[in-house]
Amino acid sequence: MKMISRLIAMGTFLVLAGCGTWTAESYLHETISGDSFNACLAREYQERATSEAYVDCNWVDTAAIVAKGRAAAAGETVLPWDPSTRGVLASDLPELQDARAKLLAALDNGGRTGPRACECAKAQRYYDGWVEQASDNKLGNNGSWLGGEGGPVQPERVKAEKAAFYEALTACEARAAVAVGGPWTIYFGFNKFNLTQEAQAVIQEISKSATPAFAVVGHTDTSGSNAYNNALGNRRATSVANALTANGKSTCSVTSDGEANLAVQTGDGVREPLNRRAVVSVCP
Numbered sequence: 001m002k003m004i005s006r007l008i009a010m011g012t013f014l015v016l017a018g019c020g021t022w023t024a025e026s027y028l029h030e031t032i033s034g035d036s037f038n039a040c041l042a043r044e045y046q047e048r049a050t051s052e053a054y055v056d057c058n059w060v061d062t063a064a065i066v067a068k069g070r071a072a073a074a075g076e077t078v079l080p081w082d083p084s085t086r087g088v089l090a091s092d093l094p095e096l097q098d099a100r101a102k103l104l105a106a107l108d109n110g111g112r113t114g115p116r117a118c119e120c121a122k123a124q125r126y127y128d129g130w131v132e133q134a135s136d137n138k139l140g141n142n143g144s145w146l147g148g149e150g151g152p153v154q155p156e157r158v159k160a161e162k163a164a165f166y167e168a169l170t171a172c173e174a175r176a177a178v179a180v181g182g183p184w185t186i187y188f189g190f191n192k193f194n195l196t197q198e199a200q201a202v203i204q205e206i207s208k209s210a211t212p213a214f215a216v217v218g219h220t221d222t223s224g225s226n227a228y229n230n231a232l233g234n235r236r237a238t239s240v241a242n243a244l245t246a247n248g249k250s251t252c253s254v255t256s257d258g259e260a261n262l263a264v265q266t267g268d269g270v271r272e273p274l275n276r277r278a279v280v281s282v283c284p
Contacts, residue, residue: 027066028053030073037111038072040118044125045069061132068128080104080127086135096131099165103127106172116172119201123168130161163187163273171198174205182206182214183281185263186240190271191224193235195243203240206280207247213283214249216240218256221275222268230258233278240278252283 028050032042049065052058072078080103083096103123111120133154167187174184184206186199195203206214218237220229233256241254264274 027070032073035118037113037117037121038075038078040121041078041124042069042073044121045072048125048129065128078124080124081131083131083134086131088131088134092134096134099127099130099162099169103165103169103172106169111172116174116201116205119168119171119174119198122198123165123172126161126165126168130158130165133158133161159271159273166274167196167198171201171205174202182209183279186278186280187273188236188276188278190221190273190276191232192276193218193232193239195239199240200243203243203247206244207249209282211282212250213252214244214280215253215283216244216251216255216278216280218258218278219261219263219275220259221272222259222262222266222270224259226258230256232256233258236276236278240280244280 028046030046032039032046034040045065045068049062049069052062052065068078080100083093083100088096106123107120111117170185170187184202186195186202188194188199189196216237218233218235218240220232220236222229224232234254237254237256241251244251259275262272262275263277264272266272266275
């Protein structure tokens with residue numbers, strides 16, 4: 001009997017996979033042009049859906065993402081997922097809801113128009129990815145594939161989606177920060193001090209400010225020694241300062257806080273993406 005049940009479950013899986021492929025295939029291979037927010041969002045969802053379909057083989061999530069992408073391509077207003085409706089653990093909700101509020105504020109503050117529209121679309125894509133990964137904690141307990149256990153959650157994938165979201169959100173928010181005089185936060189990869197494409201977008205926005213000079217402070221997470229992290233924080237601050245100089249700005253100070261003044265409080269030896277950053281502010 002157990003073997004029969006397993007065979008039935010496998011057959012159901014194959015049927016669903018086939019249906020998922022059949023209904024999603026045209027969207028996954030569609031050419032989506034344009035630089036509007038909706039066009040960018042449709043492409044971001046297309047890329048994510050392709051990964052879900054062909055890498056993770058998760059047809060349930062693929063179908064949901066494809067539906068959002070098609071709606072965006074059709075010109076509809078597509079909002080980031082509400083984590084309270086996605087089976088996220090109660091302990092994870094406050095952080096996700098706070099992040100969603102920040103994203104919606106950026107979108108409503110001109111994020112869907114102008115040159116930062118694609119950065120804002122990318123932020124929404126990664127936010128939804130963060131919610132999706134976090135929801136693997138609690139998608140059911142009956143063990144079945146459809147509507148059942150979606151986990152266990154993979155902490156590293158949650159962290160990766162979260163870090164990508166905040167990096168994209170920073171670029172999305174950058175222009176609004178110009179209006180209020182900063183500060184701006186630029187994120188870095190683990191043990192890195194090179195500027196990513198998103199970081200360069202933030203530098204470009206800072207350079208549009210009428211302010212001629214800025215202070216830059218580099219930060220790290222708590223992995224590595226204090227001495228190493230102080231040096232790494234200085235490299236990050238210097239990278240940002242050099243980019244500002246190349247864009248016609250100057251700096252009044254370029255310093256490192258190393259692993260002091262963490263954005264997210266952690267223990268020693270923790271690789272926290274939100275702590276790997278440089279903060280740019282207007283000189284006093």
